[in-house]
Amino acid sequence: MYTSFLIGIVAYIIYKITITMSTNFDKIVNEQHYPQWNQTPQEVLQLANDLAAKEKSLFDSIASVEDPTIENVLNPFTRFHNEAEFPTNQVLFYQHVSADKALRDASTEAEQILDQSSIEQWSRTDVYSVLKSLKEKNLQLDPESERFLNKTVLEFERNGLALPYEQREKVKKLQVELSDLKVQFAKNLGEDTGCVYFTKEELEGVPEVILKQYEEVKQDGQPPKFKVTFKYPDIIPLFQHASIGQTRKTANIAFGNRSSENEALLTKIIKIRFQIAKELGYDSYADYALEVKLAKKKHTVLDFLNDLRTKLTPVAESELQVLKDLKNKDLKARNLPVEDEFYSWDFAYYNERLLEEKYQVDSLKISEYFPLQSTIKKMLGFYETIMDVKFVKLDPKPEEVWHEDVEMYAVFKNIKFGTLEYVGVIYFDLHPRDGKYGHAANFGIGPGYVNSNGTRKNPETVLVCNFTKPTKTRPSLLKHDEVVTFFHELGHGIHNMLSQTKYAKFHGTNVERDFVEAPSQMLEYWVWSKNELKLLSSHYETGEPISDDLIDLLIKTKHVNTGLSNLRQLFFGLFDMSLHTIESEDQIDKLNLFDTWNTLRREITLLPDGNNPTKGYCSFGHIAGGYESGYYGYLYSQVFAADIYYTLFKEDPMNTENGIRYRDIILKRGGSREIMDNLEEVLGRKPNSEAFLAEIFGKKSHL
Numbered sequence: 001m002y003t004s005f006l007i008g009i010v011a012y013i014i015y016k017i018t019i020t021m022s023t024n025f026d027k028i029v030n031e032q033h034y035p036q037w038n039q040t041p042q043e044v045l046q047l048a049n050d051l052a053a054k055e056k057s058l059f060d061s062i063a064s065v066e067d068p069t070i071e072n073v074l075n076p077f078t079r080f081h082n083e084a085e086f087p088t089n090q091v092l093f094y095q096h097v098s099a100d101k102a103l104r105d106a107s108t109e110a111e112q113i114l115d116q117s118s119i120e121q122w123s124r125t126d127v128y129s130v131l132k133s134l135k136e137k138n139l140q141l142d143p144e145s146e147r148f149l150n151k152t153v154l155e156f157e158r159n160g161l162a163l164p165y166e167q168r169e170k171v172k173k174l175q176v177e178l179s180d181l182k183v184q185f186a187k188n189l190g191e192d193t194g195c196v197y198f199t200k201e202e203l204e205g206v207p208e209v210i211l212k213q214y215e216e217v218k219q220d221g222q223p224p225k226f227k228v229t230f231k232y233p234d235i236i237p238l239f240q241h242a243s244i245g246q247t248r249k250t251a252n253i254a255f256g257n258r259s260s261e262n263e264a265l266l267t268k269i270i271k272i273r274f275q276i277a278k279e280l281g282y283d284s285y286a287d288y289a290l291e292v293k294l295a296k297k298k299h300t301v302l303d304f305l306n307d308l309r310t311k312l313t314p315v316a317e318s319e320l321q322v323l324k325d326l327k328n329k330d331l332k333a334r335n336l337p338v339e340d341e342f343y344s345w346d347f348a349y350y351n352e353r354l355l356e357e358k359y360q361v362d363s364l365k366i367s368e369y370f371p372l373q374s375t376i377k378k379m380l381g382f383y384e385t386i387m388d389v390k391f392v393k394l395d396p397k398p399e400e401v402w403h404e405d406v407e408m409y410a411v412f413k414n415i416k417f418g419t420l421e422y423v424g425v426i427y428f429d430l431h432p433r434d435g436k437y438g439h440a441a442n443f444g445i446g447p448g449y450v451n452s453n454g455t456r457k458n459p460e461t462v463l464v465c466n467f468t469k470p471t472k473t474r475p476s477l478l479k480h481d482e483v484v485t486f487f488h489e490l491g492h493g494i495h496n497m498l499s500q501t502k503y504a505k506f507h508g509t510n511v512e513r514d515f516v517e518a519p520s521q522m523l524e525y526w527v528w529s530k531n532e533l534k535l536l537s538s539h540y541e542t543g544e545p546i547s548d549d550l551i552d553l554l555i556k557t558k559h560v561n562t563g564l565s566n567l568r569q570l571f572f573g574l575f576d577m578s579l580h581t582i583e584s585e586d587q588i589d590k591l592n593l594f595d596t597w598n599t600l601r602r603e604i605t606l607l608p609d610g611n612n613p614t615k616g617y618c619s620f621g622h623i624a625g626g627y628e629s630g631y632y633g634y635l636y637s638q639v640f641a642a643d644i645y646y647t648l649f650k651e652d653p654m655n656t657e658n659g660i661r662y663r664d665i666i667l668k669r670g671g672s673r674e675i676m677d678n679l680e681e682v683l684g685r686k687p688n689s690e691a692f693l694a695e696i697f698g699k700k701s702h703l
Helices: 004-021 025-030 042-062 070-097 101-121 124-134 145-157 164-188 231-242 245-256 262-279 287-289 298-333 342-358 363-367 372-387 478-498 518-528 530-534 546-556 562-580 585-589 593-605 635-647 656-667 675-683 690-697
Strands: 195-198 215-219 224-229 389-393 409-411 422-431 441-446 462-466
Touching: 042 070, 042 101, 042 372, 042 441, 070 101, 070 124, 070 145, 070 462, 101 164, 124 145, 195 245, 215 585, 224 231, 224 478, 231 245, 231 342, 231 462, 231 546, 245 342, 262 562, 262 585, 262 593, 287 298, 287 562, 298 342, 298 562, 298 635, 298 690, 342 546, 363 478, 363 530, 372 389, 372 409, 372 441, 372 478, 372 530, 389 478, 422 478, 422 546, 441 478, 462 478, 478 518, 478 656, 478 690, 518 530, 530 546, 530 562, 562 593, 635 656, 635 675, 656 675
Parallel strands: 422 462
Antiparallel strands: 195 224, 215 224, 389 409, 409 422, 441 462
């Protein structure tokens, strides 16, 4: 009988391989209808106004219902919010990626139109009363529909709908003002054109291949200078390779003061959040924000961050001494006076020297093994194996993308196991340009959901990165940390691709903010695994994989300066919490972003600024919108990421069985169920911090 079972399994696998080989993926992708990206600025504004009008019409209709039911309230409400997600996100997305400033400006204006409409409609007591009445009927709903209704009523209440009229109106007015400020903050950051200029002599140490990507600017009677923009492919190599301390210092101060016009905006943002929290009856804005996150309470967050700081600081102090010694050894070798301090602008440079001298790891040399297109192909291959999916590269028409740089892939799942499904499309927008979002992020522009006729609307998601552009003689090459970044953002993209929920509200990355990074952080482990690194690499000239010796050396660097690096993250998290845990009028009146930022940075990161304070908070986009009282989540979610990886994948990173299990429990469900329940199911127990601490400190102990 066992023999028959094995024969059956083998026959099934052969059958699936045959089906896969015979599947005409091109035919399937050609049958799909892809979004069009050819709207004009006028059409973007018209779409925004149309969406706002439809939202008002829906809310008017629901307000008129006297006897609420699933059919006359819940179904039209969910249908509208399902169908409005893509067009809403599309018109808002242009501001981050369009090369046309008029279109970016229209997109920003569209966001203000839609935000003001949403605030107005979600502040209506007549609609709230109907939805609350429906909830109180305790109808027999499927779990996801019940979750949708409960969370919708809670959102109304968190907008102040349980308050007296005057307070409700005050909260609504504050929310409109807050929305406008956040939009302007992001626009200023996205449109930033800041740069610094240096002569070739001042850029001593910066490799020739990097110098070639800088624009050379000539002025009458003066030696030519190189223009170094604040975009990552320009500024980061300078910090890592410029051997002259004054050059790094000048660049560091300029970079730290970019978008300084945001200072007044952020001050207003923090004060308005404080006012909103007080009107809603909370001690602080953090209490309000954390109520719907996994951590729940501010003391949980602060205990986590401060305890981790206590553990990390002695580690960081030891690392700092090594870097100080390396710096002074370097200065002596160049006949320069030694310095007592190790400054913030020294870290990237001497971290790079430490990697080269102690570990023989040259980041630029390693980048030669990770040409962008080859790395993408192999990276997607990893996901294909682990999660039983397939990516098919498309040849989009000009109107199917917003820029010629954009790549587009159709995604399928159940290639070898189960019934083949087309699941959606993912876009890659990977190179910097003027006006484009300057960091790396995933935008889940089109969540999936179940249509009213029972069919499924498939998702669209976008990876936006800023990797060096290829030249005529050299492809775009990824440094290892950029490979990590790509894997991270692709993790978000895969979360959005493989999620299948009934409602767009819970699709993919629409989970608690202090968990959302975990799936991406978990996938970063693959680019620190020897066999996987070998498979991923391919020298851009010879095609040879990276050598075993170099891989071993690279892996040893994973936690080099981990104390200092994590203290930097802790600084961001504690700065965020310090602003949002203010409880008194006196404290908020004395709010001083400049002093708070610079004091905490010096105390926590251990890196002095030589009495050169900056306004880094002006470019801290996370705190302005999305991660307020939530930046701690980058560290908090690492606990879950490490636990999942160590439990399911550490022994066998390419294990498809565990990959499908993870795919269908964590990714597929999105936010449609309680995250902690999903974690317990996939782990077979409650999550703990042992793997996280083992990863950072090399030992097991609970926080």
